[in-house]
Amino acid sequence: EDQVTQSPEALRLQEGESSSLNCSYTVSGLRGLFWYRQDPGKGPEFLFTLYSAGEEKEKERLKATLTKKESFLHITAPKPEDSATYLCAVQGGSEKLVFGKGTKLTVNP
Amino acid sequence: KAGVTQTPRYLIKTRGQQVTLSCSPISGHRSVSWYQQTPGQGLQFLFEYFSETQRNKGNFPGRFSGRQFSNSRSEMNVSTLELGDSALYLCASSSPGPQYFGPGTRLLVL
Numbered sequence: 001e002d003q004v005t006q007s008p009e010a011l012r013l014q015e016g017e018s019s020s021l022n023c024s025y026t027v028s029g030l031r032g033l034f035w036y037r038q039d040p041g042k043g044p045e046f047l048f049t050l051y052s053a054g055e056e057k058e059k060e061r062l063k064a065t066l067t068k069k070e071s072f073l074h075i076t077a078p079k080p081e082d083s084a085t086y087l088c089a090v091q092g093g094s095e096k097l098v099f100g101k102g103t104k105l106t107v108n109p
Numbered sequence: 110k111a112g113v114t115q116t117p118r119y120l121i122k123t124r125g126q127q128v129t130l131s132c133s134p135i136s137g138h139r140s141v142s143w144y145q146q147t148p149g150q151g152l153q154f155l156f157e158y159f160s161e162t163q164r165n166k167g168n169f170p171g172r173f174s175g176r177q178f179s180n181s182r183s184e185m186n187v188s189t190l191e192l193g194d195s196a197l198y199l200c201a202s203s204s205p206g207p208q209y210f211g212p213g214t215r216l217l218v219l
Contacts, residue, residue: 034207043113043199043210044152087152096165097142097208099152 002027002092006100013078013107021073021103023088031095033071035064036087038102044087047073078107110135113211115200121217127188130214134181134202140164141183142208143175146197158183190218 005024013019025033032051036044048057050066057064061082063074073086085102092098114133122128134141142165143155154167158177175185181202187194195218201208 032207036210041215043201043212046207046209049207089152094165096154096157096167098154099144101151 002090002094002096002098004088004090004098004100006086006088006103008103009101010104011106013075013105015079015107015109016077018074018076018078020075021086021088021105023071023073023100024069025071025088025090026069027090027092027098029093031091031093033066034089034091034097035071035073036089038085038087047086075105078105080107080109083107113200113202113209115198115211115214117214118212119215119217121219122190123219124190124192126190127186128190128216129184129186130198130200130216132183132185132200132202132211134183134200135204135209138202138204138209139181140203140205140208141177141181142201142203143183143185144199144201145169146199146213147195152199155185187216192218194218 003026007022035047038044048064053068065072085104087102089097089099116131140159142157144152146152157165161177172188177183197213199213201210
């Protein structure tokens, strides 16, 4: 069974304090690993797709990386507007998307 | 392009009732998936429809059902509502590639 574990559950940063979120996974036949951002009361917003180990994607202050067992979402010099819950999901051979429980990020000014 | 839309946005029902939720995917997207999100369990996959056929199903009881129409719009139905069905129900569409989510329907069962 495909599984995703995200850590930490919650992270509090000061504005400008860089950090990383972790997503560990087990999947049969990885088709893709996805990162989403979710604001309270809203649907998840797509950020990145990673397909194979070694791949990296960047968008503004966010950079996602992938190994065979985990993915990291690096946040460089975060701003208060980066506060949200970040969700990681994997899609394996079953083609179902399996989500982790997310990391709630708070960036204080 | 317009995003995924879901109606209604909020619903209050009582135990034993049934409910139907609607989802309109992004234009050109033929795959629609449904998820249940609760604080304790996170996002859990309900089912996926592609070209009016259920392609995948999660581990939910038969009270949860869905369908997709020829224009790719989808509905999900929950019969005999239970208190534990209170959740945010999210719909996502893809073409394939990444799934794009709607704003969700917040269901409260009293």
